[in-house]
Amino acid sequence: MNLPPQAPDIRSAFRKKWFWLWVLLPIGAYYASWLLMILPFPLFLVIGQWLALQSSPNKQKPMTLWLLNLGTLLITGLIITLMADRMWTNNYDDYLIFFLFGTYYLVQCFNEWIFFQLFPAWRFGYWSAANLIAAVVWIVVLMGGKHALPFTVKQEYVLWFIIPMLGIISNAITGLGIHLATQTRYGL
Secondary structure, three states, rough: OOOOOOOOOOHHHHHHHHHHHHHHHHHHHHHHHHHHHHOOHHHHHHHHHHHHHHHOOOOOOOHHHHHHHHHHHHHHHHHHHHHHHOOOOOOOOOHHHHHHHHHHHHHHOOOOHHHHHHHOOOOOOHHHHHHHHHHHHHHHHHHHHHHOOOOOOHHHHHHHHHHHHHHHHHHHHHHHHHHHOOOOOOOO
16 A cells, blocks of 8 residues: 555644635635625635635645636636525525535536646645535535524625635635645555
């Protein structure tokens, strides 16, 4: 077997600046897009992710490839915006939540090849697994909350508190996926 001398260390991610930038800058982008009331969230999201990845010491290639992520986010963002517009009405079906978050995180899985180009020690699978776990977290919490709570939550609370909290959790999950994938090319 080709195992590393030690297992990948998950806890060391929490001590890295790029990890916290990855977790918190997209939340700042989310708030900024709502405060500007023009919703340029995909652009702000890619800029936040760019800044986080730019500060990663493991990155060795130029970040121009990350601009391809802007294209995927714009296409996905268009789909998500159309679906979210329909979701916020009271007569939506539950399958829209699966479609909304499933589409976003599934498209993000295709960015694995961009990471392979940016990071020389990239291991496939961690990013995709982290995105799928993040999608499941979103879907389970939103669907579970909708069906478990005996009352309806005001839209303002969802927009300003619940979505950012879930965003922090899912960004931490995907950040851990990046961290694990860049530790070594060989191993587990």
